[in-house]
Amino acid sequence: MTRKLYYDSAYIKDWSTTITSAAEREDGVYVTLAETAFYPHGGGQPCDTGYIGEMAVLDVVLEGQEVYHKLAQLPEQTEVNCRLDWSRRFDHMQQHSGQHLLSAVFRELYQAMTLSFHLGSDYATIDLELTELSAAQMAEAEQEVNRQIYLNHSIVSYFVTAEEMAKLPLVKLPKVTEDIRIVEIEGVEHNACGGTHVSATGAIGMIKLLRCDKQKGHVRVTFKCGSRALAEFNDQTRVLGELSAKFNTGKEEIMDRIGKWEQEQKLLVAELAAVKEQNDTYLAQELLAAAEADSKVIRHISDTRVLKDLQGLASKLTERTDLPVLLLSAVENKAVLAHSGASAFSCGAFFKAHxxxxxxxxxxxxxxxxxxxxxxEAAVAFYEFAAQQV
Known part of the structure; x- marks a missing residue:
């Protein structure tokens, strides 16, 4: 059985060991090591990556008590040097420890248990046993969890027996009865967990709560910790700076400036709609005036109008004539066929047939x-065909 170095210390980054077995599967080669610091998928936490010799570790899975490492091919030697992708590992440590602390704060403030935890590549989420969570409560929780980070509580992990576990104030009883691993945040909580964690809450850095959403009758909180939270802040600062430059105003006045811009846009849209309405009326009159006495269809090709505009023009025309109206947009290669309802002819059935x-x-x-x-070419061909058939 592999010795799991990630239980000895989450800070082991590189080590030398021996490949103890190798097996080819459909999706690649899987090897076991005498010792490994590669953490496998589990407990809501993704696996580690890195290198075994010069071979990239593509996946790490736990099967029974054995850890299997997926490689593209087998290393040439059995004695190998291994190294973690440390930035990925430390990121996972920050997010997972941050989740423990955040869940503890929600329990303390609102008696809300955490139902599930997911650690994604961009953000993390917890589902809380709450039906509602207000913006004020989110702000209060964020303030408190960061205060707990600053207190720099030590975080330690250790294995206990079932008898020893019974004496601990655990957040929740684990499903396992053997190899029970406890992660303790000093003065905050004892939690049964097999994940990797930082050594003290100060290493979490910061926690930023991004939003809360309803999820199957409960509340899902999306958050980022540590370097992810800093990157989020930097992204928001960049966007804020670009908006300030675009609107030529300070960040404090951006929302007022956007409000004024939106109002201006509404006025412009209303003016444009009025102009389009007037233009459609004029064009409809021109098309009807130009139609010959024996015309069987009012037809027109527009170089500027899109489908929505053609539909508006068709409405104007069918209000003034019982003749079918056939319009074509050169902008979008789209056609419209309409009539006032005086005819038994079906526009939709004609389109479906041809x-x-x-x-x-x-x-x-x-x-x-x-x-x-x-x-x-196809649009014009159909337009000419429809003009003859209608």
Whole structure:
């Protein structure tokens, strides 16, 4: 059985050992080592990566009491030097220790137990036994958990027997009855856990709570610790600086400036809608005036209008004539067919019957249908065909 160095110390970064077995599986080569500091997947924490000799460790899994390391191929020698990806390991240590401390704070402040923990590559989450969590409570929890970080409580881990465990004030009883590992944050909590942790809360650095969401009747809190929290702060500062520069104002006035900009945009959108409405009215009048007495369809190709604009124009036209209206957008290769409802002809049924011949996709109702085409040539071909058939 592999000696698990990550239980001796989470700070072991490199070591020399012997490959004790190797097996080829469908997805790669898996080796066992006499000693390993590579932590396998478990307890919500991802595995470590790094190198065994010159071979990259791609995955680490625990099967029974044995730790298996996935490699692309077998190293040439059985005596190997190993090294962790230390930045990944320390990141996991910060996040996992931060989760323990954060869960303890939520228990203390709101009597909320942690139901689950997930450590992802970008952020971590805990699901709490709460139905609601206000912004004020989030702020209070964040303030308190960072205060506990500053107190720099020592964090130690050790194995106990079932009898020794019974005397400890555990947060939750573990499912295992042997090899029970306790992670203790001095003066805060005793927790059964097999993960890797920093040596004191000060090494967590900081904890930033990002948001809370409803999750199956409970509350999920998303957070970042340590270097991740610092990177989040730097990203937000960069974005804030770019917004300040774009709006030519200090960060304190950005929200006011954005509010004014939004109001200006609403006014511009309203003005543009009014202009479009007027233009559609004029164009509809022009198209109807230009139609010959024996015309069977009102047709028009637009070089500037998109589908939504064509639908508005079609509405204007069908208010003024019972003739079918066929419109084509050169901007989007899209067509619209409409009529006032005076005809029994179905626009949607016509499109459904013929679009496939022109690689078009779309549909609609009896009075209005629209479709898009993969090329201008296909769009024009359908437009000409529809003008003749309608």
């Amino acid at each position: 679009l496939g011949e022109y690689q078009g996709k779309g549909g609609g109702s009896g009075k209005l249908a629209q479709a898009g085409f993969p090329s201008w």
